[in-house]
Amino acid sequence: MKLLLLLVLVAVAQCRVFRAPLRRGKSLRQSLQEHGLLEHYLKQHPYNPATKYFATRASTEPLQNYLDNEYFGTISIGSPAQEFTVVFDTGSSNLWVPSVYCSSPACTNHNRFNPAESSTFISTNDSLEIAYGTGSMTGILGYDTVTVADIEVLNQxxxxxxxxxxxxxxxxxxxxxxGLAFPSIASSGATPVFDNMMKEGLVAQDLFSVYLSKNGQSGSFVLFGAIDPFYTTNGITWIPLSAETYWQITMDSVSIGEEAVACSLGCQAIVDTGTSLLAMPNRALGPILSTLGASSNGEISCEAVSSLPDIVFYINGQAFPVPPSAYVVESNGYCILGFQGMNIPTESGELWILGDVFIREYYVIFNRANNMVGLSPLP
Structure with a gap:
């Protein structure tokens, strides 16, 4: 979302009014029950108080895959409900939607919240201002009932x-x-949605997990309060957070083939569902493009893609490869690498962003109970 390929931006511009409808998500229990599979699944996966996997407080929010570039689902705000499509962004912490107070073209082109039509809305005099890697917004803060999947959060x-x-x-x-990151980076001190879910005991476990589909396919989701065992058959590597701001972790190094090409002394990275690409410090981008035989703007011969090596991220002593099928984007006969150079300084050095290009290769678990990220290679 924050970092976009030029060719995808053009495609979005051409489809400026596309906003496919998406129904509010159902819980895992509801979905299995509708298909007559609940009884069988409960026998195969009996309820365990230690994991609480099948507690009614585990709810799935389906996400729509838009061009492998953005993933968004539907929530509702207010009484009666007003529906909005939102990006579930682990790289920020605020919830916001357009309102009837906004006259910017971007607002008039989208659904707008009308507080006058909600009997549960509570206004404030507090303001909000957020700048993302691409795009920004200003507005005011209010409280209302927010429903995500089948979880109803009062006074959010x-x-x-x-x-x-x-x-x-x-x-x-x-x-x-x-936003699904930590309260410490929430603008205006607003409590994030998931923090209220945990505080009110609305989720079985203090974690959520994410699956992002490839090639525009359906099936992407955020699962609140549980880990889906179907996506963890290859095991889970748990990585401790290095900061409770973004979902920030320490990487050991980045290699192409057997050669370390960047981060050789360790570096910081965040796992960010709201960033489309792999973002890295500018000084790391050049050597990586050169090693892969790409031009300075990331273009590469489509004929060469089949012979490209994996890019391997070493994290917590484990290797997490990203194959060329994941990091090369092809459109209309042109191929470009899904990388972006940018400098984001932290106390521990410049920051890498493991965006959707990386996340599509792994089932990712964001664990607030233990402040860890879990990565499971997808089958």
Whole structure:
């Protein structure tokens, strides 16, 4: 979401009014029950108080895959419910949607929240301002009932956008953003949605997990309060967080083939569902492009893709490969690497962003109970 390929931006611009409907998500229990599979599954996976996997407090939010570039689902706000599509973003912490107070073109092109039509809305005088890697918003804060999947969060604070300057949010096929990072980086001190879910005991476990599909296919989801064992058959590697801000971890090194090409002395990275690409420090991008035989803007011969090596991220002593099928984007006969150079300094050095290009290769578990990220190679 924050870092976009030029060719994908063009595609989004051409499809500026595309906003496919998406129904509010059902819980895992509801989905299995509708297909007559619940009884069998309960026999195969009996309820275990230690894991609480099948507690009714585990709920699935399906995500729509838009061009392998953005993943968004539907939530509702207010009484009666007003529906919005939002990106579930582990790289930010605020929930906001456009409001009727906003006259920016980006707002008028999307669903807008009307507080006058909600009997449970509570206004505040507090303001909100957020700048992303691409796009920004300003607005005010309010409280209302927010429903995510089948989880109803009462008195959730959220932003009502009053301005969305520029073109970026005009062209995107979603309305707003639901941040899933830590309260420490929430603008205006707003409590994130998942923190309220945990505080109110609305999830079985203090974690959520994410699966992002490839090639525009369906099936992507965020699972709140549980880990789906279907996606962890290859085991889970647990990685401790290095900071409780973003979902930030320490990487050991980055290699291509047997050669370490970057991060040789260790570096910091965040696992970010809201970033489309793999973002890295500018000084690391050049050597990686050169090693792969790409031009300075990331273009590469499509004929060469089949012979490209994996890029391997070493994290917590384990290797996490990303194959060329994941990091090369092909469109209309042109191929480009899904990398972006940018400098984001931290106390421990420059930051890498493991965005959707990386996440599509792994089932990712974001564990707030133990402040860890779990990675399981997808089958």
């Amino acid at each position: 604070i959220f932003g009502l956008a009053e301005t969305e300057p520029g073109d970026f949010f005009y062209y995107v096929p979603f309305d707003g953003i639901l």
